[in-house]
Amino acid sequence: MDRIIIQGGQALTGEIRISGAKNAALPLMAACLLTKDTLRLANLPHLMDIATMVNLLASHGVDFKLDGTATQGGHAGEVILLNAGNITNFEASYDIVRKMRASVLVLGPLLARFGHARVSLPGGCAIGTRPIDLHLGALEQMGAVIELEGGYINAKTNGLKGAEIYFEKVSVGATENILMAATLAEGTTVLNNAAREPEIGDLARCLIKMGAEIEGVGTDTLTIKGKSELHGADYSVIPDRIEAGTYMIAAAITNGEILLKGVEAHILGAVIEKLHEAGVGVSEESDGLRIRRTGRDIEAVDITTQPYPGFPTDMQAQFMTLMTIANGASVIKETIFENRFMHVSELHRMGADIKIDGHTAIIRGVESLQGAQVMATDLRASVSLVLAALAAEGETVLNRVYHIDRGYERVEEKLSGVGGKMVRVR
Numbered sequence: 409m410d411r412i413i414i415q416g417g418q419a420l421t422g423e424i425r426i427s428g429a430k431n432a433a434l435p436l437m438a439a440c441l442l443t444k445d446t447l448r449l450a451n452l453p454h455l456m457d458i459a460t461m462v463n464l465l466a467s468h469g470v471d472f473k474l475d476g477t478a479t480q481g482g483h484a485g486e487v488i489l490l491n492a493g494n495i496t497n498f499e500a501s502y503d504i505v506r507k508m509r510a511s512v513l514v515l516g517p518l519l520a521r522f523g524h525a526r527v528s529l530p531g532g533c534a535i536g537t538r539p540i541d542l543h544l545g546a547l548e549q550m551g552a553v554i555e556l557e558g559g560y561i562n563a564k565t566n567g568l569k570g571a572e573i574y575f576e577k578v579s580v581g582a583t584e585n586i587l588m589a590a591t592l593a594e595g596t597t598v599l600n601n602a603a604r605e606p607e608i609g610d611l612a613r614c615l616i617k618m619g620a621e622i623e624g625v626g627t628d629t630l631t632i633k634g635k636s637e638l639h640g641a642d643y644s645v646i647p648d649r650i651e652a653g654t655y656m657i658a659a660a661i662t663n664g665e666i667l668l669k670g671v672e673a674h675i676l677g678a679v680i681e682k683l684h685e686a687g688v689g690v691s692e693e694s695d696g697l698r699i700r701r702t703g704r705d706i707e708a709v710d711i712t713t714q715p716y717p718g719f720p721t722d723m724q725a726q727f728m729t730l731m732t733i734a735n736g737a738s739v740i741k742e743t744i745f746e747n748r749f750m751h752v753s754e755l756h757r758m759g760a761d762i763k764i765d766g767h768t769a770i771i772r773g774v775e776s777l778q779g780a781q782v783m784a785t786d787l788r789a790s791v792s793l794v795l796a797a798l799a800a801e802g803e804t805v806l807n808r809v810y811h812i813d814r815g816y817e818r819v820e821e822k823l824s825g826v827g828g829k830m831v832r833v834r
Contacts, residue, residue: 409807409808409810409834410809410810410832410833411807411809411832411833411834412794412806412809412820412831413803413805414779414794414797414798414804414828414830415779415803415829416777416797416798416801416829418662418798418828419663419664419665420662420665420666420798420823420827421664421666421826422666422667422827423666423667423696424655424666424668424822424825425669425822426647426648426651426655426669426670426696427451427453427647427648427817428451428452428453428644428647429453429607429646429647429649429651430453430455430814430815431580431605431648431650431722432606432607432648433452433461433645434457434461434513435510435513435607435611436449436645437458437462437488437490438461438510438513438517439588439614440470440490440491440492441465441468441495441514441517441518442492442588442591442615442618442638443492443618443639444491444637445638445640446490447490447614447643448475448487448489448641448642449487449488449490449644449645450485450486450642450644450645451486452486452488453486453645453817454486454817454818455813455814455815455816455817456813456814457510457814457815460504460507460508462488463504464500464504464505464511464514465514467501467504468492468496468497468498468514469492469497470490470495471491471492472488472489472490474487475487475488495518498518498525499527499560500515500526500528501528502559505528505530506528506530509530509581510581511527511530512529512530512540512543512561512585513581513584513585513588515527515547515561515585516584516585516586517589519552519563519565519568520589520591521592523565524563524564525561526561526562526563527560527561527563528560529556529560529561540581542576542579542582543579543581543586544561544563546582546585546599547568547585547586547589549571549573550569550590550593550597551565551567551571552564567594568589568592568593569594569595570594570595570596570597570633571593571597571598572597572598573586573597573599573600574600575599575600575602578603578604578715579603580603580607580608582603583599583603584603584607584608587602587608587611587622587632588615590632590634591638592635592636592637592638593632593634594634595633596631597632598629598630598631598632600628601628602628603628603715604626604716605716606649606675606716609625609626610645610646612630613625613643614641615638618638619637619638619639620632620635620638621633621635646675647672649671649676650720650722650788651815652668652676652697653679654723654726654816655668656668656676656679656688656697657727658795658823658828659688659700660683660686660688660706661706661729661730661795661796661798662798663701665698665699665700666698666699666700666826667693667696667697667698668697669695670695671696671697673690673692673697676697678717678719678720679723682711682727685707685709686706686707686708686709686734687703687706687707688700688701688702689701705735706731706735706773707736708734708737708771709734709738710738710739710740711727711740711741712741712743713740713741713743714744721742721743721745721748723788724740724742724748725748725788725791726792726795727740728755728762728792729755729760729792729795732760732761732771732774732796733773733776733777733799734771735773736772736773737770738770738771740768741767742769743767748786749764750785751788751789751793752764754784754785754789755796757780757781758777758782758796758797758800759776759777759800760796776799777796777799777801778800778802779797779801781807782796782797782804782805783806783807784806784811785808787812787814787815789811790808790809790811791812791816791819793806794812794819798830820832
């Protein structure tokens with residue numbers, strides 16, 4: 409099993425190009441099931457989760473072809489052509505779905521276009537229960553008949569109907585699944601309390617290019633007028649705001665200076681606001697964002713995770729790591745997932761002073777972190793340990809790094825390119 413060995417204490421300086429957003433790419437790929445025509449997606453990150461989604465779509469009969477790389481809108485990435493003109497299988501098997509929760513996003517498109525689907529209940533990171541009740545309840549409101557049997561969702565319909573849907577809690581996955589399903593439903597669907605994440609807007613804009621009629625993009629109320637069919641499109645995935653935020657922390661925690669290319673400040677408002685409070689400057693340039701400390705030290709800052717546009721839960725572990733070397737004490741409250749402090753015990757091994765009380769962490773900054781043997785437990789926890797290792801004195805060995813490959817493209821190459829001393833070994 410791969411490990412990453414990191415020698416800490418180097419100030420990171422240079423440029424990092426931000427990859428396409430995994431959390432945007434996965435639903436965009438699932439959207440190919442809504443049409444018989446070809447969907448061409450550019451700026452696709454090369455990640456384990458992307459490969460898993462390709463395998464899942466291929467199991468349904470989707471033809472795919474990688475078409476090299478392309479530069480579009482200031483960022484580069486892989487290009488893939490997806491054609492769902494000959495779907496032969498309507499079951500998403502446990503063997504594939506268990507690897508990634510986003511696999512459940514094939515449910516809405518399959519049901520809307522073909523009238524039936526059998527999808528395994530999802531798996532993924534162990535950061536909380538994340539039930540899919542909101543997905544299923546909304547589809548039932550639209551006329552689907554759903555049964556849970558043997559760990560599978562069996563869904564069928566004689567045609568989805570538009571409905572007025574209110575999500576009891578904000579859910580990115582449910583918003584994406586029902587948004588896609590509604591594009592082929594008869595009549596108008598209104599999604600109230602919809603998620604507002606930039607990745608939702610990216611999906612909506614792609615669907616509009618495919619012929620969908622959607623109003624309210626960027627708000628918590630989406631109105632979709634169903635069409636009898638959609639067509640193909642050519643679309644480029646937005647930059648990954650979580651990758652960008654992570655490398656912002658890398659510059660700050662090592663007292664370095666990094667230019668993040670191909671990303672804009674507006675999708676990172678809450679993160680940038682908290683970095684400013686902590687004494688980290690983020691300045692906009694023509695081709696990206698420049699990050700460096702504004703003073704000698706990092707100052708303690710409190711955060712509470714919230715749905716977008718609040719502080720993202722996917723940046724909580726990274727920000728907590730920054731707070732381990734801050735002046736004073738900070739309080740971090742996790743309101744999205746119940747199991748997202750699993751990195752804390754590993755940070756303790758590196759000398760961090762963190763106390764947990766339910767969904768709240770109290771972090772008292774220490775003079776420095778120390779290198780140690782640590783273990784990744786989920787995607788964001790793994791990269792938080794990389795950040796800690798970059799700032800620590802001595803050597804850190806990060807085990808179970810397959811988690812990081814799910815969401816960070818060429819992490820060693822990118823960090824080594826700005827002065828990080830790290831190597832992957834088997």
